[in-house]
Every structure is written in structure tokens, then in C-alpha cells.
Amino acid sequence: MTSYRRNFVSGGSYFFTVNLADRRLSLLTAHIEFLREAFRVTRQRHPFTINAIVVLPDHLHAIWTMPDGDADFATRWRLIKSAFSRSLSGGEPASASRAAKGERGIWQRRYWEHTISDENDFARHVDYIHINPVKHGLVGRVCDWEASSFHRYVKLGLYPIDWAGDMSQDGCSYGERR
Numbered sequence: 001m002t003s004y005r006r007n008f009v010s011g012g013s014y015f016f017t018v019n020l021a022d023r024r025l026s027l028l029t030a031h032i033e034f035l036r037e038a039f040r041v042t043r044q045r046h047p048f049t050i051n052a053i054v055v056l057p058d059h060l061h062a063i064w065t066m067p068d069g070d071a072d073f074a075t076r077w078r079l080i081k082s083a084f085s086r087s088l089s090g091g092e093p094a095s096a097s098r099a100a101k102g103e104r105g106i107w108q109r110r111y112w113e114h115t116i117s118d119e120n121d122f123a124r125h126v127d128y129i130h131i132n133p134v135k136h137g138l139v140g141r142v143c144d145w146e147a148s149s150f151h152r153y154v155k156l157g158l159y160p161i162d163w164a165g166d167m168s169q170d171g172c173s174y175g176e177r178r
Contacts, residue, residue, distance in 0.1 A: 007113075007115045008071035008072075008073075009066075009071055009115055010066070010068065010069055010070060010071045011065070011066055011067060011068040011069065011070065011071070012065070012066055012071060012115055012116070013051065013063060013064065013065040013066075013115075013116040013122060014063065014064050014065075014066070014073055014113055014114065014115055014116060015061070015062070015063050015112075015113070015114040015116060015125040015128075015129075016060075016061065016062050016063075016064065016073075016077070016111055016112065016113055016114075017059060017060075017061050017111060017112040018059060018060050018062075018077065018081075018107070018108075018111040018112075019058065019059040019107070019108045019111070020058045020059065020106060020107060020108065021105050021106060021107055021108050022058075022105070023058045023059070024058070025057070025058055026057030026058060027057075027058075027088065027106065028055050028056065028057055028058065028059070028060060029055060029056065029057045029147060030057070031084070031087070031088060032055060032147055034084055034087040034088065035055060035060075035080075035084050037083070037087070038079075038080045038081075038083035038084040038087070039080055041079075041083055042076050042079040042080050042083065045079070046072070046075060046076050046079065047067055048064045048065065048066050048067065048070075048073070048076060049064060049065040050062060050063070050064055050149070051063040051064065051065055051122075051126070051149075052125070052126045052129045052130070052149045052153075053129065053148070053149045054129045054130065054132050054133060054145070054147065054148040054149070054150070055147035055148070056132065056133060056136060056138065056147075057138075061128070061129045061132055062129070063116065063122065063125055063126060063129065064076075073113070077111060081106075081107045084106070085106045085107065088106065126153075129148070129149070130142050130148060130149070130150040130153070130159070130163070130164075131164055133145035133148065134164065134167050140166050140167055141162070141164070141165070141166050141167070142163055142164045143161050143162065143163075150163075
């Protein structure tokens with residue numbers, strides 16, 4: 001079995017990318033209230049700060065800051081994923097290995113995690129999170145995507161409402177495959 005190394009920094013900030021197993025599905029936006037509830041319940045039992053987040057149809061990006069003395073983001077992701085999965089009706093395809101372990105076929109087992117190193121790294125990742133719906137061609141303007149902490153950042157005066165402008169006419173691919 002492959003050994004994955006995670007960088008656990010007590011009280012640290014982390015950038016995450018978490019994907020559905022089948023990237024063709026849009027479960028996260030179609031059932032966003034279930035996802036929000038999974039986050040709420042998990043944060044009540046295991047507090048953490050969501051500094052920035054964007055929920056796309058098939059994946060999400062987030063920056064979390066863990067409480068002092070705590071670096072256990074893995075448990076929190078396990079709880080969020082399982083709570084969301086339990087709220088959906090079954091029937092999705094699952095591999096033989098998942099079925100043998102009683103797992104659903106909703107989420108990719110792993111996720112991408114990056115330890116935020118400094119304020120500049122934090123700011124770059126917040127920008128990446130907020131531009132992501134435009135990057136994936138879901139909207140032409142960042143402000144048009146509702147499932148994003150961008151709107152909180154605007155209310156706090158950290159971004160103007162027209163941040164990044166209107167990219168619907170640019171034809172930019174942002175390095176994504178079409």
C-alpha cells in the first residue's frame with residue numbers, strides 16, 4: 001500500500017482540493033445544503049475556521065485554519081465526506097474494493113492538501129479559490145458564482161465586487177483542458 005505523507009502543523013492553515021470520484025457528476029452544487037450541513041455538524045464537534053471556500057459541481061477548494069494544539073484535518077474531512085454521503089440516496093457505482101469495505105462511490109479517497117507557508121501563499125490560494133468558477137468556465141465573472149466565500153470577502157471590503165473583471169469574452173483557459 002502506498003504511504004502518503006501529510007504535513008500536520010498544529011494551528012496551521014491548509015489549502016485543500018477535494019473531488020468527487022466521478023468528476024462528471026454535479027452532486028456538490030445539486031445538494032449544497034447537505035454539504036453545508038455536513039460542514040456545520042463537523043465544525044460543531046471539531047472546530048476549525050474556513051478562511052476561504054468555493055464549491056463547484058464536482059470538487060471544492062478550501063483554506064482552513066486549525067485551532068491551536070490541533071492539526072487533525074483528516075478526521076474533519078472524513079466526517080464531512082461521510083455526513084454528506086449519508087444524506088444522499090444510494091445507487092452510485094462503487095468499485096469492488098470500495099464495496100468490500102462498505103464504502104460509497106461518491107468521493108475520491110484522497111484529497112490534495114498544501115500547508116500555507118506565509119501571508120503571500122495564503123493570498124495566492126484565496127485568489128485561486130475565488131477565480132476557480134471562472135477558470136472552469138462556469139461563469140464569466142467571479143461575483144456570479146454563489147457557492148463561494150468571495151461574497152464574504154466583498155462584504156468585508158477585501159475584494160471589489162468586480163474583482164478579476166468579466167472574463168466571459170476572453171476565451172482564457174487558465175491551463176485547463178477543454
